Amino acid sequence: MIIFKNGQWKVEKQGMTGDRDYFIEAKRLGDLRNDGLYSWPLHMVSKVWVDFEAFKEAFDAALAHFLPDHGKEALARTYERCARRIEESREYDLVKDEMYPGKHFWTAREMFAVHDEACKRLRLRRADAAPAA
Secondary structure, three states: EEEEEOOOEEEEEOEEOOOOOEEEEHHOOOEEOOOOHHHHHHHOOOOOOOOOHHHHHHHHHHHHHHHHOOHHHHHHHHHHHHHHHHHHHHHHHHHHHHOOOOOOOOHHHHHHHHHHHHHHHHHHHHHHOOOOO
């Protein structure tokens, strides 16, 4: 019986399955890390093959079905952290393409340079967006 399905994920009575046969057991959907955030979204946001919005939609449906009393505040904080990771990854890619267009192989020095520049830009953008105290 399919409880939920989108283009990449389906939720069934056993749990969630992604289009690459990636399976998450229903009993593990509520796994939390030591910091109180949900493990699965933070794990899946870093997977290149995952459409994170599709994952999030299916994960929400799975939690609603299997764990209707799940921690909604913890889930909101988890999704905020995921959004930051997505933003950081996009910024890294933008900086990489500016600094080393068309390059496919990297030295450690180049990777650190891109990382440092991306972090600097994100800090500045976040500082500009922060409300004045």
